[in-house]
Amino acid sequence: MNLIQMGLGASLMLGAMIAAPDAAASKGVEVEHLGSNNTLIRITGDSKYILLPVQESNDDAGISILVDGKLDRNINVRLAKSKVDYYVPFDLSGYKGHTVVMNVVTTQNRSNVREAKEDVCWSDLRLSDSYDTSNREKYRPAFHHTPLYGWMNDPNGMFYKDGVWHLYYQWNPYGSKWQNMTWGHSSSKDLVTWEHEPTAIEPNGLGAVFSGSAAIDTENTAGFGKDAVIALYTSAGVSQTQSLAHSADNGVTFDIYPGNPVITLDSEARDPNMFWDAKNRQWVLTLAHALDREMLFFTSPDLKEWTLQGAFGKGIGAQGGVWECPDLFKLKVNGTDEEKWVLLCNINPGGPFGGSATQYFVGDFDGKTFKADTDASGNIPTKWMDFGKDNYATVSWSDAPDHRRTLIGWMSNWQYAAEVPTVQYRSANTLPREAGLFRAPDGQIYMSSAPSPELTAIRHKAVVSGKSFSVGNSARKFMLPATNDGICEIALDIEAKKSESVNLLISNKSGESVTMKYDVGAHTLSFDRRESGIVDFSQDFPAVTVSPTFEDDNKISLRIFVDKSSIEVFGNDGNFVMTNLVFPTTPYTTLAVSAKGRSARITNLSIFPIKVK
Numbered sequence: 291m292n293l294i295q296m297g298l299g300a301s302l303m304l305g306a307m308i309a310a311p312d313a314a315a316s317k318g319v320e321v322e323h324l325g326s327n328n329t330l331i332r333i334t335g336d337s338k339y340i341l342l343p344v345q346e347s348n349d350d351a352g353i354s355i356l357v358d359g360k361l362d363r364n365i366n367v368r369l370a371k372s373k374v375d376y377y378v379p380f381d382l383s384g385y386k387g388h389t390v391v392m393n394v395v396t397t398q399n400r401s402n403v404r405e406a407k408e409d410v411c412w413s414d415l416r417l418s419d420s421y422d423t424s425n426r427e428k429y430r431p432a433f434h435h436t437p438l439y440g441w442m443n444d445p446n447g448m449f450y451k452d453g454v455w456h457l458y459y460q461w462n463p464y465g466s467k468w469q470n471m472t473w474g475h476s477s478s479k480d481l482v483t484w485e486h487e488p489t490a491i492e493p494n495g496l497g498a499v500f501s502g503s504a505a506i507d508t509e510n511t512a513g514f515g516k517d518a519v520i521a522l523y524t525s526a527g528v529s530q531t532q533s534l535a536h537s538a539d540n541g542v543t544f545d546i547y548p549g550n551p552v553i554t555l556d557s558e559a560r561d562p563n564m565f566w567d568a569k570n571r572q573w574v575l576t577l578a579h580a581l582d583r584e585m586l587f588f589t590s591p592d593l594k595e596w597t598l599q600g601a602f603g604k605g606i607g608a609q610g611g612v613w614e615c616p617d618l619f620k621l622k623v624n625g626t627d628e629e630k631w632v633l634l635c636n637i638n639p640g641g642p643f644g645g646s647a648t649q650y651f652v653g654d655f656d657g658k659t660f661k662a663d664t665d666a667s668g669n670i671p672t673k674w675m676d677f678g679k680d681n682y683a684t685v686s687w688s689d690a691p692d693h694r695r696t697l698i699g700w701m702s703n704w705q706y707a708a709e710v711p712t713v714q715y716r717s718a719n720t721l722p723r724e725a726g727l728f729r730a731p732d733g734q735i736y737m738s739s740a741p742s743p744e745l746t747a748i749r750h751k752a753v754v755s756g757k758s759f760s761v762g763n764s765a766r767k768f769m770l771p772a773t774n775d776g777i778c779e780i781a782l783d784i785e786a787k788k789s790e791s792v793n794l795l796i797s798n799k800s801g802e803s804v805t806m807k808y809d810v811g812a813h814t815l816s817f818d819r820r821e822s823g824i825v826d827f828s829q830d831f832p833a834v835t836v837s838p839t840f841e842d843d844n845k846i847s848l849r850i851f852v853d854k855s856s857i858e859v860f861g862n863d864g865n866f867v868m869t870n871l872v873f874p875t876t877p878y879t880t881l882a883v884s885a886k887g888r889s890a891r892i893t894n895l896s897i898f899p900i901k902v903k
């Protein structure tokens with residue numbers, strides 16, 4: 291250490307003793323270090339935001355925001371230690387004219403205040419009237435919902451009202467990893483183009499705002515007014531309890547019910563999902579009894595007083611992980627008048643290809659509890675909604691028009707969601723899907739999820755249109771649309787005839803590809819993403835996923851949606867679905883179709899560019 295460094299060290303130590311403002315902080319921000327893990331940020335300037343510098347690999351710092359000396363809220367931010375990955379905005383506009391102090395507790399082990407002062411975050415704090423949300427990500431999808439910035443997981447509280455589809459989501463406004471769970475909000479008139487709405491529900495003294503549902507109280511059972519939008523969500527503090535909120539402005543802002551929580555248990559339970567049971571004139575709520583791996587059913591006349599009525603799931607179906615995010619609804623079996631209930635039970639881990647996935651049961655609900663159908667041998671089979679790795683926390687919209695049961699999932703997997711190669715935001719939702727029921731060749735009833743009709747409207751004029759041909763060993767190649775870099779829909783019908791397999795290869799100029807193989811004898815479609823692009827950010831990412839095709843005539847029709855970093859394959863009107871993320875280093879440009887063994891017949895091959903706004 292030279293003399294100048296020693297002198298600086300001494301003055302820093304003196305500074306520490308009298309807690310003087312740190313001269314290095316930006317204009318309008320005063321930083322006082324109180325100890326090795328405690329620092330005060332005083333905001334003296336007058337701007338819309340303070341931008342907080344984040345280093346993703348760092349631990350969270352706990353920040354208490356004091357307004358005029360009173361605790362307003364607590365947030366957790368991975369404040370930067372040695373390098374700034376990006377900034378997150380903390381909105382100060384609600385505090386105009388008030389004194390704002392941030393009391394920061396960092397969790398890093400440090401021996402003295404001098405070390406704390408060296409963190410780069412302190413000198414990089416800055417006030418600003420704007421926060422740049424323009425897209426900086428090459429993998430951000432073009433026709434899937436994503437948050438403007440920050441981390442997103444489960445879709446929440448979706449309802450449809452007055453022509454608008456509302457979508458809330460688990461959101462971290464202060465970083466691109468899971469934390470500070472808040473209900474973000476987006477709305478859409480076409481399920482494809484999403485408007486970003488103001489934050490809907492924020493954490494409070496009962497905890498963070500975990501997943502839940504919303505519905506319209508058409509009969510004013512709760513007393514918040516006819517057609518009030520009611521949300522039920524999990525307050526996740528030390529315990530998980532269920533909370534009620536209502537909105538009188540169509541879901542833009544919510545008032546938290548003062549009598550919360552409305553349901554308490556002495557064990558982990560979350561993700562309340564409710565609907566109005568018109569026949570029995572009651573609200574029904576399904577709650578995930580997460581660690582017990584079962585779903586609980588409650589009823590209520592007014593959304594406030596709930597009575598436990600039944601439970602389903604102990605020892606049934608996939609049990610390899612916690613049960614989360616339920617949904618319960620009735621559907622007609624395709625082509626019949628038979629009605630059946632479907633219970634969605636998302637599970638993590640324990641999915642068919644590792645990590646998280648959506649399982650479901652088909653059965654009956656008597657207003658109190660659910661009973662699953664058995665197969666021919668008297669067992670309750672495990673059924674999966676999607677045979678890819680990246681569809682989780684699927685739930686449906688309440689009050690959708692025309693008796694539609696429209697579903698959406700989180701297009702990621704808890705195994706690697708926080709490691710995928712994006713920074714500004716993390717995670718998209720799946721495409722919206724329409725749930726139905728069909729009877730498969732094995733005699734059982736399964737749930738289908740077909741692309742929502744709105745997705746047909748975004749097709750541009752096809753670059754390959756209605757091509758029919760026979761194909762054998764040597765591949766027929768087709769160029770994918772060059773517009774919009776790596777986004778398109780591919781539709782085709784495959785008549786495998788006596789071929790062993792039909793193969794689709796989607797590839798780019800960098801030698802990366804996805805292979806889909808229709809194994810005719812096995813009646814399966816596989817999806818191999820091991821060579822699809824960047825795969826090494828997690829050992830769980832490279833994978834081959836396999837779906838049954840639920841047919842016995844060697845024919846499948848496929849609709850394949852490619853959107854920069856995802857491929858969703860819908861087979862036979864959604865009778866089987868595979869959703870997988872991919873991160874090609876350059877956009878996919880080519881489709882190659884071939885068959886093994888004898889030749890196969892391909893009809894109606896069309897490739898559509900997608901209209902994006």
Ligand code: FRU
Binds near residue numbers: 443460501614
């Ligand atoms: C599912 C889940 C839910 C919970 C939420 C928290 O992905 O674990 O059970 O409510 O995420 O963000």
